[in-house]
Amino acid sequence: MNKYDVIVIGGGPAGLYAAGAITEGYKILVIEKDEKIGEPVLCAEGISNNTLKNFFKEDNLPFIRNRFSRMTVKYKDKKATIEIPDMELLVDRSLFDKYLADAAKKKNIEILLNTLVYDAELKDNCVLVKTDKQDYEAKMVIVADGVESYIGHKLGLETTCQLNDMYSCYQYHIQDDSINDDEIVFDFSPEFAPGGYVWAFPRGDKQANFGMGINAEMMKNRPVEILKSYKEKYYPNAKILREMSGCVSVNPISRIYGERTLIVGDAARYADPITGGGIDNALRTGGFAGQVASIILQEDNFSLKKMSMYHELVEKDNWYSIKRQLQLKKMMSEMSEEELDKFFASSLGLFDGKKVFSSDFYSTIYSLKSTIKTTGLLYNFLGSLMKDKYLLKIIMRLLWQ
Amino acid sequence: MDYIKVDKEKCGLCGGCVAVCPKKVILMHKEHLEFTDGCIKCDRCIKVCPVGALNKNE
Numbered sequence: 165m166n167k168y169d170v171i172v173i174g175g176g177p178a179g180l181y182a183a184g185a186i187t188e189g190y191k192i193l194v195i196e197k198d199e200k201i202g203e204p205v206l207c208a209e210g211i212s213n214n215t216l217k218n219f220f221k222e223d224n225l226p227f228i229r230n231r232f233s234r235m236t237v238k239y240k241d242k243k244a245t246i247e248i249p250d251m252e253l254l255v256d257r258s259l260f261d262k263y264l265a266d267a268a269k270k271k272n273i274e275i276l277l278n279t280l281v282y283d284a285e286l287k288d289n290c291v292l293v294k295t296d297k298q299d300y301e302a303k304m305v306i307v308a309d310g311v312e313s314y315i316g317h318k319l320g321l322e323t324t325c326q327l328n329d330m331y332s333c334y335q336y337h338i339q340d341d342s343i344n345d346d347e348i349v350f351d352f353s354p355e356f357a358p359g360g361y362v363w364a365f366p367r368g369d370k371q372a373n374f375g376m377g378i379n380a381e382m383m384k385n386r387p388v389e390i391l392k393s394y395k396e397k398y399y400p401n402a403k404i405l406r407e408m409s410g411c412v413s414v415n416p417i418s419r420i421y422g423e424r425t426l427i428v429g430d431a432a433r434y435a436d437p438i439t440g441g442g443i444d445n446a447l448r449t450g451g452f453a454g455q456v457a458s459i460i461l462q463e464d465n466f467s468l469k470k471m472s473m474y475h476e477l478v479e480k481d482n483w484y485s486i487k488r489q490l491q492l493k494k495m496m497s498e499m500s501e502e503e504l505d506k507f508f509a510s511s512l513g514l515f516d517g518k519k520v521f522s523s524d525f526y527s528t529i530y531s532l533k534s535t536i537k538t539t540g541l542l543y544n545f546l547g548s549l550m551k552d553k554y555l556l557k558i559i560m561r562l563l564w565q
Numbered sequence: 566m567d568y569i570k571v572d573k574e575k576c577g578l579c580g581g582c583v584a585v586c587p588k589k590v591i592l593m594h595k596e597h598l599e600f601t602d603g604c605i606k607c608d609r610c611i612k613v614c615p616v617g618a619l620n621k622n623e
């Protein structure tokens with residue numbers, strides 16, 4: 165029987181970052197079902213510059229694919245192009261995950277690949293982790309098994325995702341002369357992606373991650389089919405280099421800890437409810453889980469009360485913005501198409517050609533108080549994408565004053 | 566016979582069906598899905614799938 169202090173189930177960003185955040189000197193094992201860390205990639209690979217700054221202090225990060233400075237938001241026949249200097253970038257998710265794995269290995273964390281955890285059971289003084297190879301014992305586990313969130317359920321957490329909180333996605337990696345390497349594109353037209361959006365994130369060299377996510381409850385046709393017709397319409401000559409299906413779940417589960425258990429990242433449903441971006445919160449929740457695990461191990465106190473510290477830290481850090489994003493998601497999903505038309509018409513008109521973040525822009529918004537509710541909404545959305553707390557504070561003040 | 570049938574050619578192993586299954590009866594292996602006992606025939610897994618890889622076994 166192999167015994168560990170902590171076993172992390174799942175070797176994605178959340179699990180790898182959590183493992184690396186535990187104080188050195190403990191016996192830690194990460195178990196990953198795939199043969200390689202970072203593969204296959206089921207992700208559009210966009211992150212904000214803030215995420216990069218918060219979590220990676222080193223220079224010359226090997227996983228950066230492309231940076232861009234413009235964003236175009238489309239809705240039916242309308243569109244707005246906004247300058248977003250130095251705010252968003254594209255990573256190579258495969259290298260990104262490998263980078264996290266290498267950092268963990270340097271801290272003597274063991275990573276076991278090609279091993280499926282199919283069950284986990286709480287015992288008197290440990291958690292029994294059952295894999296297709298052999299069983300392991302740990303004083304505590306960090307559950308990081310991603311969107312499936314299968315193992316948390318085995319340990320008594322309610323991880324089932326409602327259809328309304330699920331985005332069914334399909335993505336192509338395309339190459340096409342019409343792709344602008346400096347511009348990220350979103351299309352919210354409901355005829356294509358009800359409750360979600362179509363994206364084109366430039367990878368450089370006239371390539372893009374081009375995909376869509378549809379709210380699973382509102383879905384009439386499957387993303388695999390709609391993306392195909394969208395491509396025929398807007399990128400008819402694009403060469404498809406790779407295709408993938410994916411699912412994004414949102415709306416955090418009500419309790420993210422249990423007996424000897426912390427649950428992180430997508431497994432805790434911590435992706436952003438509006439953008440679907442989950443890398444930032446995977447790192448955030450992973451970081452907190454590692455921090456709390458360190459305290460628990462040091463004090464050798466595995467009580468439920470100690471575990472709950474993790475929940476408190478995550479909520480304090482994040483809950484407010486997630487909650488607001490959820491409200492916004494609900495509001496947008498309840499809007500009729502007519503209301504959406506109005507909302508996008510006024511916001512896009514206001515944003516077109518603007519540079520986000522200049523003081524100039526701030527005064528533009530301010531002078532347009534009458535339309536502030538709708539612009540606030542779009543701004544909120546853009547803000548969430550960029551995770552800028554300062555900006556969001558301004559918006560909130562404008563919205564509620 | 567399982568209630569659900571998987572089209573292995575289509576399935577991209579994205580985990581969506583596992584996430585929405587209220588009984589957690591779908592287990593994702595490295596290269597295939599396994600349906601264990603306890604399905605309540607709610608069809609949510611069929612609904613969520615981006616590629617339509619799941620169908621009722623008729």
Ligand SMILES: Cc1cc2nc3c(=O)[nH]c(=O)nc-3n(C[C@H](O)[C@H](O)[C@H](O)COP(=O)(O)OP(=O)(O)OC[C@H]3O[C@@H](n4cnc5c(N)ncnc54)[C@H](O)[C@@H]3O)c2cc1C
Pocket residue numbers: 173174175176177178179195196197198206207208209210211279280281282308309310311312314315333334335375409410411412428429430431435440441442443444446
């Ligand atoms: C189409 C699509 C586009 C996206 N685009 C973006 C984007 O542009 N920006 C962004 O921020 N986010 C994006 N996301 C979300 C992002 O991919 C996730 O939020 C992120 O991967 C979450 O990290 P994680 O570590 O929690 O989970 P994952 O990355 O899913 O990692 C979970 C790991 O656990 C392993 N695992 C699962 N079950 C077991 C088991 N039983 N035993 C052993 N190992 C197991 C899996 O193989 C996997 O490696 C996108 C998602 C999709 C589907």
Ligand code: SF4
Pocket residue numbers: 409571575576577578579580581582583613614615616617618619
């Ligand atoms: S949702 Fe569809 S593509 Fe995804 S794992 Fe389930 S059957 Fe496969």
Ligand code: SF4
Pocket residue numbers: 568569585586587588589590591603604605606607608609610611
């Ligand atoms: S029909 Fe419902 S219970 Fe049965 S496998 Fe699908 S989601 Fe699970």
